[in-house]
């Protein structure tokens with residue numbers, strides 16, 4: 356199901372102070388898409404997410420989910436509509452003293468799910484999240500990853516069309532994060548679920564998001580298809596996020612030496628790096644030494660950076676730069692390093 360925000364904003368009033376948590380923002384998320392919102396702490400991500408299911412009332416604007424304008428609904432209708440918008444949280448929000456079964460049962464009871472169908476539905480959900488053998492374990496005895504699986508089962512209990520994920524993997528280690536992201540990807544595919552995920556971690560975005568919005572100071576400053584956005588970032592903050600995953604450091608004696616020129620190139624295909632370098636060694640009368648290089652996969656597409664130092668005649672270095680600028684699939688970038 357699609358989500359449409361039109362000029363939605365949120366201002367908090369605190370003891371005579373106003374905080375513009377979200378400036379007027381419009382956003383469309385398509386049915387079946389995984390949309391990521393990335394930003395640093397305080398950027399307004401949680402506020403935006405909670406406006407989608409109206410856990411926060413917008414100060415202005417309209418929120419439409421499918422054909423329903425949520426901002427016009429009565430409180431009662433909204434409560435019912437929200438059952439079709441699941442949500443998962445960083446801290447899982449389970450009832451720790453209850454078993455896995457009881458945690459899911461609680462949600463089904465609250466939504467008046469037909470009593471006789473509850474055990475079968477719980478079994479189905481446990482299968483879906485890979486916890487069929489944990490039904491009678493107390494939530495307090497689960498690992499973080501298992502707790503989030505229960506969180507996902509609870510969120511999916513009423514067959515929602517939309518799943519909102521609030522820093523869902525931020526409390527988990529990298530391996531567990533991967534397994535939860537894989538689970539989210541698989542339910543996105545198998546159930547056709549629309550997912551909106553907020554995070555401060557590039558790891559999450561590059562793994563899962565089809566499209567992404569980068570947030571800063573209460574606005575989406577840049578947005579687009581994930582690979583396109585991170586291979587051609589425009590806003591400084593987007594560049595910062597890209598740089599975060601590559602984290603290239605150049606030794607001071609190299610940056611300080613005026614004889615050396617440091618060049619960073621970006622390449623958009625898998626084997627480009629090696630072939631290209633060989634060509635440069637062959638065709639240019641320069642000393643070229645590699646300082647750093649790495650390929651990351653953004654939504655399964657390779658995005659690589661290579662940083663090298665060149666020394667030689669100034670004219671030859673200029674010829675090299677022109678050559679790089681004219682080569683398809685290879686770009687010189689200034690912000691990595």
Ligand SMILES: Nc1ncnc2c1ncn2[C@@H]1O[C@H](COP(=O)(O)OP(=O)(O)OP(=O)(O)O)[C@@H](O)[C@H]1O
Nearest residue numbers: 367369374376394395396397398399400401402403
């Ligand atoms: N209930 C509230 N009352 C007053 N100010 C709030 C409230 N909730 C959020 N804010 C403020 O709104 C701004 C955006 O907060 P928000 O939680 O949406 O950001 P965030 O990007 O999700 O950051 P974090 O990851 O730290 O939660 C912040 O300045 C925050 O202090």
